[in-house]
Amino acid sequence: MKGLLVALLCGVIFGIGLALAGMLNPSKIIGFLNIFGLWDPSLAFVMIGGITVNAAASHCFIKKIEFKQTRFYGGYFKENVDKPLIIGSTLFGLGWGLSGLCPGPIVASLAIDPGGMSLFMIVLMFGLWSGSRIKAKIT
Amino acid sequence: MANFFLVGLVMGPLLFLILSGSDLNITPVSNGPMFYLAALLIGLGTSIGSGCTSGHGICGLARFSLRSLIAVLTFMFVGVLTVYFSTLMKWFIQ
Numbered sequence: 001m002k003g004l005l006v007a008l009l010c011g012v013i014f015g016i017g018l019a020l021a022g023m024l025n026p027s028k029i030i031g032f033l034n035i036f037g038l039w040d041p042s043l044a045f046v047m048i049g050g051i052t053v054n055a056a057a058s059h060c061f062i063k064k065i066e067f068k069q070t071r072f073y074g075g076y077f078k079e080n081v082d083k084p085l086i087i088g089s090t091l092f093g094l095g096w097g098l099s100g101l102c103p104g105p106i107v108a109s110l111a112i113d114p115g116g117m118s119l120f121m122i123v124l125m126f127g128l129w130s131g132s133r134i135k136a137k138i139t
Numbered sequence: 140m141a142n143f144f145l146v147g148l149v150m151g152p153l154l155f156l157i158l159s160g161s162d163l164n165i166t167p168v169s170n171g172p173m174f175y176l177a178a179l180l181i182g183l184g185t186s187i188g189s190g191c192t193s194g195h196g197i198c199g200l201a202r203f204s205l206r207s208l209i210a211v212l213t214f215m216f217v218g219v220l221t222v223y224f225s226t227l228m229k230w231f232i233q
Contacts (some may be wrong), residue, residue: 003140004140004143005217007140007141007143007144007147008143008144008146008147009147010144010147011143011144011145011146011147011148011149011150011151012147012150012151012154013147013151014144014147014151015148015149015150015151015152015154015155016152016154016155017151017169018150018151018152019151019152019155019156019163020153020155021171022164024152024163024165025163025164025165025166026165026166026168026169027166027167027168030168030222033215033218033221033222034219034222034223034226035219036219036223037164037222037223037226047192047196047205049144050196050197050201051196051197051200051201053171054197054198055200055201055202055203057201058198058201058202059202062170069160070198079204079205079206080206081205081206081209084187084188084189085188085189085206085209085210085213086188086209086213087188087189087190088183088184088185088186088187088189088210089184089188089195089209089210089211089213089214089217090184090188090213090214091180091183091184091187092180092181092183092184092185092188092191092214092217093184093186093214093215093216093217093218093220093221094177094178094180094182094184094217094218094221095177095178095179095180095181095184096177096180096181096192096214096217096218096219096221097168097198097217097218097219097220097222097225098173098174098176098177098180098221099168099169099173099174099177099178099181100167100168100169101177102181102191102192102193103179103192103193104148104183104191104192104193106181107148107149108148108149108151108152109165110149110191111149111150111153112151112152112153112156112163112165113165115168117155119175119229120171120174120178121178122173123175123178123179123182124178124179124181124182124215125182126179126181126182127178127179127180127181127182127184127186128171128183128185128186129180129182129186130183131182131183131184131185131186131187132186134183134187135186135189137188
């Protein structure tokens with residue numbers, strides 16, 4: 001019960017943060033990616049802020065809990081950069097650049113703009129489903 | 140538990156609207172087939188690449204993950220190129 005409440009609260013904080021930072025506005029994301037045009041670097045601060053807070057939490061608390069549960073620092077040591085990682089990130093970069101949207105802000109926009117985002121969400125979920133099948137084949 | 144997180148994520152911006160009393164500026168940059176092609180690519184890409192701007196960009200980089208660093212550099216590079224070429228195309232069409 002406590003865990004579920006914490007998860008809910010984390011989602012609310014993440015959603016408020018995205019809205020406050022302007023991350024729900026596709027044209028702002030495009031402005032950030034448009035480094036050869038009218039570049040708007042402000043979103044870099046959202047990323048730097050998010051990484052700083054997360055790095056502190058990750059290395060002070062989460063690491064210990066993870067090790068207690070799994071006896072393994074998942075993802076901290078040996079990692080192999082494989083084909084699915086590069087192919088997937090390339091496809092995601094394309095979609096991100098075309099729409100100015102990424103999964104966090106997409107889910108966060110569902111209640112704000114249900115008319116515009118519902119079909120988008122359905123197509124995205126179809127992509128997720130077929131992506132996991134493709135991934136299993138190329139791994 | 141992930142479902143509760145998602146419910147919170149949907150509620151967050153609504154709470155922001157109520158608490159701040161201001162309006163959110165949302166200006167779409169694409170529509171029609173291009174908009175839904177982007178949705179398909181985002182879905183495919185995040186599942187094949189095991190993460191997005193939040194997963195690789197915030198959580199992965201915070202954990203100093205090499206895979207996440209490679210992923211972030213890849214989708215940033217492709218995103219910048221995509222925006223460059225799509226603005227170029229729009230300029231030509233006009």
